[in-house]
Amino acid sequence: MSESMTLPLHMRRAEFDPAAELAAVRDEEGVRKVRTVFGVDGWLITRFADVRAVLGDAERFSNAHQMVFRIPGMPQRTDEEIAELRAGNLLAFDPPEHTRLRRMLTPEFTVRRMRRLEPRIHDIVTEHLDAMERTGPPADLVTDFALPIPSLVICELLGVPYDDRADFQRRSGRMLDLSLPPQERAAASLESRVYMGELVARAKADPGDDLLGMLVREHGEDLTPAELAGIGSLLLLAGHETTSNMLSLGTLALLRNPEQLELLRKEPERIDAAVEELLRWLSIVHSGMTKVTTTDVEVAGQRIPAGEIVICALPAANRDPALAADPDRLDIGRDSLGHVAFGHGVHHCLGAPLARMEMRVAFPALLQRFPGLREAGPEPAFRSFNVVYGLSSFKVAW
Amino acid sequence: MSEEQKPVRIRADRDVCIGAGMCVMTADQIFDQDDDGVVVLLEPEPPAQYADLVRRAVRACPSGALSLVED
C-alpha cells in the first residue's frame, strides 16, 4: 500500500460505525465534494432519501460511463479491450443492456429457488461446525466458517470446482483490495475472466445442471464467451466475499452486543429481523459502483453538473435517523425495512435472496452449536482498504 | 383505524420488476414470481387485513414496480 494513500471518506469507519465525519456530512450539508480512489473528484451522497433517489434513477445516474477505465496512470486501453473487460458485468451497464443480462439471471435467484437450496446450505454449515468442533478452540471464524461456507455454496451453484478456491479467493481478495495499484486489480480481474473462460468452454462442451450449464444451454446463442465469463466472474466474486464478511462481522457485532445476542438465543424466530438489522447496521458494502451524471442534477440542494462522479455512502444512509430511530443502536427488534445494504433500483443485489438464506441458516446454527462462543484474542482485524468492509481474521473460542 | 378497513388494490408493472423477490419474502400469500423471476400477483385485491403487509412489500420493492391504487 502506498503510504500517501488516504482512505476515502465514505469508507472510513470506527469499528462498526461510519466515521463521525461521514455522519456529520449527512447531518449537515448532505452532499460533499470528495477525492475518489481514482484520484479525481466526485460527489458523496449521504442521506437515505437522496441515496434511494440516486440509486433508483439509472437514467440520470449512469453505471455505464465507468471512470474505472480512465484512471490517471492506467495504461490507455482500446475500446475493444474495455468492451472485453466489461462484458457480462451487470454493474457496468445501464438499462436496456443491463436489463438483457439481468433477465437471464433472475430466474436462478428467485425466492423459491433459494428455498430449494436451503437443505444443502444446512449440510454445508453443519459440516463446517463439525470440523471446528473436532479441531477444538481456538478457531479463526473467518477461515473456518465465514469464508468457506458461502464459497462452497456459490461454487456448487455456479459449477466452479471448489478445489480451485485458493486461487480464486486470492484473486477476489486482490480485485477488491483498494490499497493495491489499479493495474494490479485489473490484472486480477483479467485472470479471473481467463479462468472463468476455461470453465465456460468446458460447460459449452458438456453443460451440467449448474448455473453456467443453464446459461450455456438456454442463452448460449445470445451470450458471447466474454459475457459468459464476465457473469461467472462477477457471481463468483460477489457470491463469497460479501456474505462471508456479513457472517464474521455479524457474529462479532452480536458478541459485542450481548443483550441482542441473548434476545436472539431466547427467541430464535427473530432471525429474519436480526439479519435485516445486521445488514443495515453493518452496511458492509461502502458504496455501490460509482455513477456518472448524464445531465445537470440537484441533490440535497447541491447542483451537480453533467459528467461528474457520484458516490452513494450506504453506511451513512443506513444510519440516517430518517430511516430508523436511534439509528446507531443495533436493535434486532426494530423494522429496518427499506435499508440500502443491498443497494436499490435496477442494480439491487441479485444475490440478496441467497445471501439472506445463507445468513438465516448459518447464524443460528453457529450460536446453537457453541453456546459459549466468545472472542479469543488477539483483537479481530477490521479490514478497511476494501470494496467490502469486514474482518480479515477473528479468533474465537467456546 | 378506518384506513386499515379499506380494501387494497395493487398494481405490479412486470416490465419494471427486476425479480428481486422482496415482495415474495414480505408477503408470499399475495406475491409470487413466475419462472422468469418476474412478479405475479396471487391476490390483486387482498382483503383489508393484508393492507399493512402489502404496504410493506411496496416499500421494500427496490425497482418501483409495485404501487397501490388509491380510489
Ligand code: HEM
Ligand atoms: C466503491 C465501489 C467500487 C469501486 C471503487 C470499484 C472499483 C473497481 C475497480 C478499480 C475495478 C478494476 C477494473 C478494471 O480496470 O478491470 C473493479 C472491478 C470489479 N468490481 Fe468494482 N468497485 C466497486 C464496487 C463494486 C461492488 C459493490 C462489486 C460487487 C458487488 C464490484 C465488483 C467488481 C467486479 C466483479 C470487478 C471485476 C470486473 C470485471 O471483471 O469486469 N465492485 N472495481
Ligand code: HEM
Ligand atoms: C450479505 C451479502 C451481500 C451484500 C451486502 C451485497 C450487496 C450488494 C450491493 C450493495 C449491490 C449493489 C451495488 C451497486 O449498486 O453498485 C450488489 C449487487 C450485486 N450483488 Fe450483492 N451483496 C451480497 C451478496 C451477494 C451474493 C451472495 C451474490 C451472488 C450470488 C451477489 C451478487 C450480486 C450481483 C450479481 C450484483 C449486481 C447486480 C446488478 O448490477 O444488477 N451478492 N450487492
Ligand code: SF4
Ligand atoms: S420486490 Fe419488486 S422487483 Fe422484486 S420481485 Fe417484487 S415486484 Fe419485482
